[in-house]
Amino acid sequence: MIMKVQSQRTSNRKKNIRILLISVVFIALGLLAPKAFSVVSQVVMSPFHATSNWLRESNSLIPTFIRERQELTAEIEALENELQIAQRTTITRQRLFEENVRLRGLLGADEENRIAAGVIARPDTLPYDYIQIDQGTESGVEVGAPVFAGSDIVIGLVVYAAREYSFVTLFTTPGFNATVFVSGPDVVANMEGMGGGVARVRMPQGIAMNLGNLVYVPSIEPGVFGRISHLENEPTQPEQYGFISPDIAISSLHTVAVGKVSQISRSVEDIDQNILEELLSTLVVPGVGLTVSSSTASSTATSSVETETEL
Amino acid sequence: MSVTESIVGVLLFLLILFAVLQNALFLAAAAVSFFSIKYSAYPLIPLAIMLDAYFGAFYTVPILSICAVVWATGVELIRPRLFVVQS
Numbered sequence: 001m002i003m004k005v006q007s008q009r010t011s012n013r014k015k016n017i018r019i020l021l022i023s024v025v026f027i028a029l030g031l032l033a034p035k036a037f038s039v040v041s042q043v044v045m046s047p048f049h050a051t052s053n054w055l056r057e058s059n060s061l062i063p064t065f066i067r068e069r070q071e072l073t074a075e076i077e078a079l080e081n082e083l084q085i086a087q088r089t090t091i092t093r094q095r096l097f098e099e100n101v102r103l104r105g106l107l108g109a110d111e112e113n114r115i116a117a118g119v120i121a122r123p124d125t126l127p128y129d130y131i132q133i134d135q136g137t138e139s140g141v142e143v144g145a146p147v148f149a150g151s152d153i154v155i156g157l158v159v160y161a162a163r164e165y166s167f168v169t170l171f172t173t174p175g176f177n178a179t180v181f182v183s184g185p186d187v188v189a190n191m192e193g194m195g196g197g198v199a200r201v202r203m204p205q206g207i208a209m210n211l212g213n214l215v216y217v218p219s220i221e222p223g224v225f226g227r228i229s230h231l232e233n234e235p236t237q238p239e240q241y242g243f244i245s246p247d248i249a250i251s252s253l254h255t256v257a258v259g260k261v262s263q264i265s266r267s268v269e270d271i272d273q274n275i276l277e278e279l280l281s282t283l284v285v286p287g288v289g290l291t292v293s294s295s296t297a298s299s300t301a302t303s304s305v306e307t308e309t310e311l
Numbered sequence: 312m313s314v315t316e317s318i319v320g321v322l323l324f325l326l327i328l329f330a331v332l333q334n335a336l337f338l339a340a341a342a343v344s345f346f347s348i349k350y351s352a353y354p355l356i357p358l359a360i361m362l363d364a365y366f367g368a369f370y371t372v373p374i375l376s377i378c379a380v381v382w383a384t385g386v387e388l389i390r391p392r393l394f395v396v397q398s
Contacts, residue, residue: 016387020380023356027376030360034369041364049365052332 114148114257115139120165123250128196129173131156133256136164141258146220148257149248154223158258166258170250171217171225172199180225182242184213191215191225194243197250201228201242205235209242220259320350324358331362343382348390352383 030037042049055063117139121132135141145158147168156170171178176193182201185208189201203209211231217223230243312320323346330339343355359379363369368376 012391016384019353019356020384023360023376023380023383026357026360027373027380030364030369030373030376034364034367037360037364037369038367041361044361045365048328048332052329055329055333 113140114259115141116255117141117166117258118255119253122253126167129156129170129193129250131168131170131250131253131256133166133168133258134164135258136162136166138163141166142261144261146223146259148259149246149253152224153247154217154220154225155246155248155253155256168256170197170246172197172246178217179219181216181218182209182213182228183216185209188218191244197245199225199244201244202239203242205233205238205240207240209240213242215242215244320346323350324354327355328358328362347382347386348393352379352386352390355379356383 054060055066057063115135117133117135119131120134123129123131126132133141133147141158141161143158143161146154147156147158149155154171156168156173158166159169160167169176171191171193172195173193174195176199178191179188180191180201181188182203185203187203187207189203191199191201194200201209201215209228209231211228213228215225215228217225226244226246228242229245232241232243234240323342327339327342327346330336330342346352347355356376356379359375360373363373363375366375368374
């Protein structure tokens with residue numbers, strides 16, 4: 001029995017070696033005469049080649065099914081990857097939002113008064129890029145106050161305030177100019193209203209402005225205006241244009257919030273002037289003069305400095 | 312070997328061929344592994360030589376054929392031991 005098994009193993013080994021040797025000889029022949037092998041393989045493989053092409057290109061049921069299945073599988077994989085990335089981004093966004101709320105709370109930036117107002121007339125009854133709201137000076141609406149749609153999307157300014165109603169001009173009004181900050185390329189640019197619910201930012205060529213870049217109005221806090229929704233970039237022109245249309249259509253505006261004029265930043269000179277006026281109004285008592293005298297002396301100095309200040 | 316096994320073997324062989332032609336290499340690898348263990352790795356050598364000739368690999372280095380020879384040697388060395396352990 002053992003002898004029989006051993007002889008079977010020996011014969012198997014011999015067979016294996018023979019097959020491997022024949023294979024090696026064939027490979028060597030192929031290397032010596034690749035052209036002949038190619039011709040033979042083309043003839044032998046022609047039906048398989050045709051079938052493979054049919055599977056790859058045909059519009060028949062089975063190949064289409066296989067291809068679509070593969071495409072769908074690839075799409076599912078790509079979408080799953082995108083979802084993973086988006087989930088991570090959402091966590092980051094939430095963390096940043098909470099941090100922002102906490103910091104704003106620490107700085108006392110939440111004490112912001114807004115007036116809720118309903119939109120009572122839109123561009124179908126008013127000229128385009130104007131809206132009328134149902135709150136006026138009685139409610140504290142001031143000319144020049146920013147108008148928000150949502151919590152932080154600023155859409156325009158109050159241009160006229162009657163007792164019970166006001167008119168708002170949108171940033172997209174023709175001829176309206178504002179300095180804006182475009183995130184992404186992180187540049188300050190001039191935005192001009194084009195009418196029809198569209199505003200335009202112009203920039204020199206070479207600045208990487210992209211679709212979806214956020215446009216802020218930095219003089220108003222918080223002042224997101226919208227996203228770049230269309231680009232016009234002719235390489236032969238010195239400037240490129242980004243068109244912005246607000247995320248909320250004017251016809252969809254139902255309620256807005258009116259901020260305070262104080263939310264609009266002023267120039268440094270204005271701020272200095274305001275501070276001086278505030279100091280004068282609170283610290284100076286009419287008819288009373290204050291004299292402050294101070295002297296500085298040191299043991300080595302021979303002179304003294306005397307300053308006299310009168311407010 | 313029964314008729315069913317033979318038919319499955321032929322279909323598997325064709326699946327390997329089309330998987331390589333369609334560039335579905337993971338499917339090809341799985342089918343090659345299964346075919347080698349279930350049947351034999353030797354039929355894969357002529358297939359690899361044919362595919363190398365088809366893709367013009369004999370003008371440079373016939374990697375597929377060399378891999379097939381190495382694979383067949385390895386599998387045929389392991390396979391008897393595998394079946395002894397199984398039995």
